[in-house]
Amino acid sequence: MQPTWQTPRPALLWMLISVVTTLALHVRHLPLWLLGAAALTVLWQIQVYRGAWQYPAKYIKVLLTLLCFGGVLSSYGHLLGLEPMVAILVSGFSLKLLEIHHRRDALVLIYLAYFIIVIQCLFEQGIVTGLIVVLGVTIVTAALAGLYQSNHNNQTDSRGILGAWFRPFRSSAVIIMQSLPLMLVLFIVMPRVGALWAVPKEQGSGVVGVSDSMSPGDFSDLGGSSKVAFRVEFEGDIPAQSALYWRGLVFSDFDGRRWSQSGSWGYRDGSLLQWYGDKPEPWDSQATRRGDALTYQVTLEATNSPWLFALATPKPASQDVALTRDFRLYSKRPLSSKTQYRVKSWPDYNLEVSGLSSWRRKMELALPDGFNPETRAIAEQWRQESPDTVALLNRLLKLYNEEFIYTLKPPLLGKHTVDEFLWETKRGFCEFYASSFVFFARAAGIPARVVAGYQGGERHPSEDYLLVHQYDAHAWAEVWLEGRGWIRVDPTAAVAPERVEMSFADLFGENKDFLAGSLLSLERYRHINWINNLRLRLDALDYAWAKWVLGYGNMQTDLLTSILGRLDPLRVGLFLLAAGALAMLPVAVMSLLGQEKKYRDDLDKFFIQFCQRMERAGITRRPGEGPRDFAARIQSLRPDLADQVSSLTALYEQQRYNTATLDSRNLRLKELRLKLRRFRPYLRSKVT
């Protein structure tokens, strides 16, 4: 048997706490069995430490490793991607707990814990996550510190056994605190290089947002999420609510049930994407932009898709953002985390006013065969009755206005979604109206398409930015009119004009269906004033976090340029050194001050305590009376205390005036403390 290294007790405690913290952090993206297995290893390690169990034999460990591997494979179906990777790391990590034979095993465990805890930031990036990660790092550091601190017995540690357990955490917390200024400097100055290679991103787990297709009638619940979709900061005033149509996706293909984007085969004139900074594609001239542009910055939450949102008609003003052929914005990479981009939009515009080519016309008029025959017939009929396109569309909108009801809980629809909606149920929300409107227009020979995105937003009362929530998701239509190009038509506005003029939440805030799914959401209680204020405060904080911390990469260059004047390696390097030294200054000062802590403080405290006790017993030290004179006086007044007082005074004087050697000093101090504790001159009950 090899001599086993014994983990220091406090280190083991903090290691176990680290493991538990790590698991708790990742609890949302780990399979349940893995949590159970990890809990078992923690228990096992505790039992081993207590001497009740043995470490598992080698073949059992191999078996467990294989089991975990197989488990991860069967839980996820593959090993690529972030979540399976984390699951594998966590299984390896907790299995490592079963073979801590040397200090290096403990180190491997601790370093893995650092890694896994920090990895959590890839899943969530809120302020709370940030704070939790700092706490987690502190706990893991405590485990590390525990490995290198000597295990004093409780005689030398004045704080007793609990102090010894807690000491690693205390030193860890001190070190982390002292590290924060330097971290800030590094965060601000250290240059970021772009991604070196493509990495697996989190696979759409519970990410809400506008999806890349739309099938009205398939689901009947929209009142879902109160999450923030994005925030917008305008340079200048925020435009009117009814002008805030955030275009995200354009759906031109309809298969009878589902609206989706026409693929890259749809358009045939040049590149589909026009990147920021590149020269304009030939089709860019199809957009006429007039008047003043709105400039604004959007902070979009992670969506895991590349679609960006902007007001018509936009031009990107940030790197890695492109304008698409249908004049929306597109990101180079799917958004796996909060992202910021700048946009210029011209609200006064014309799109493709010069006419649609025949293939475009065909694309925007296409209807699937065998669906919605009634609508097609009626559209034909209306077309003949009123040849004027605008009049025809107005007739349809009038129909909506008179006979339709806007509801968040519409009945489900069968095969002929548009027929059933238009002529039977007549109840629905934006997607129903957009879909039926576009279908009807196409059936009547008018090029039309569905646009999905968000409408409106909530103005933050104090911070002057616009908050767009997931429940602001909206779908509307665009029709192409001869001589005017693409015109936005919002059929929902015809049914419920309030929907467009007020914010969605203002409209439905007190409706019981609104956010029925999220009882705990602060949003749900926005009609209660103080909760609403709290919610808005929190959001302002969240926005500041997103803007200054998560999105810092975007503004780093500007900030550093404004400080340094010019960015070159020498300047940045020198600045880093200077700022770093400044950040370390508190540590240096603290260490130097810490060196000369007063040794005599304790002694003075004891003497004061002694005098206080005597005072309670009725003998007060006179001003200027020395300890020895005082003792003599006490002895004459209270002979029963003579022994105690003389030994206390002797100890005190020894400590004060003698240069004691070796450990005698500490020993005496301890003795003094003990004696003083038992010294109760005011209790007269005992006879000596």
Next chain:
Amino acid sequence: MLQGLRDQLKQLYQRWVNRRLPAASKIRLSNKRLFIFPTRAGFLFGGVLILLWLVATNFENNLVFGATFLLSAMFVVAIFHTFLNLSGLYVEAGRTPPCFCGGEAEFGILLSQKGRRYRDSISLYHRSSEAVVVSLPGTELAEVWLAVPAEKRGWFEPGRVTLETRYPLGLLRAWTYLDLKLCGLVYPRPIDAKGRLSSTAAGEGVDDLPGGREDFRGLERYRQGEALGHIAWKHYAREQGLHTKHFSDPVDEEVWLDWDAFPGMDAEARLSRLCGWLLAISSGSALYGLRIPGTEILPSRGEAHRSNVLRALALFDQAPRPRS
């Protein structure tokens, strides 16, 4: 030739060390004397940092960047802590009780500080010894006993001692080489000599000689390095602190330890036997004297006498104490 070069380099290094770290019996650990460098664990930690930086860069995640920078900053802060754990410490050679050749010389080393800094996990070792770990948890003084195998009779100078620390995070190691002019006396290796005792009986034991193993004499506070077998564990279990049990034996005879009692042997062999003989007698209760070339000690007894005799044996034919 390579060997020659290596020796030369070694000499150069030694000279550099001697110049840089001059010998003294009390040394203050100043910036000049201390070295600091990452440990293996520290380099591994650097690997973790690189890995995290790669993750942050590839996922373009500023929070991971933040965490990476926090850990990097922690490394920098740890440099201060590790360095300050030694800096300003006074190291001083303490007492060195004599020992027997083949045993271990225990060098007392005193660590002290002016303030009350919490200094922890300072380890001291010699190239041929186990490390002793010592802490000054806010105290001003600490004493350690460094046990170094004693392989030659006479004055024993172990030379440089390494003092190092990895506190608080093990990422860095701060160290220095100390020449504290340590010097201890090594008695000859005792060998049991059979018969040969020219003894005369004396009266019943008058006095008790300490250091024996028969009669329990009392408890004394434990000093680091004392035999574990003599620790009063029961007292320790009652949380009365560490103490060792001390014993003594009754005395009885009178003996001459004579050089000529071992004819035909070389000096070391004779000294070893005389030493063994002495031990056998002194643990009894005899009066004993020593007769070796150049030295004669009249029979007597007691701790001081015993030491004198052993010292004479140890220093027979030896150079005077170096650098004393």
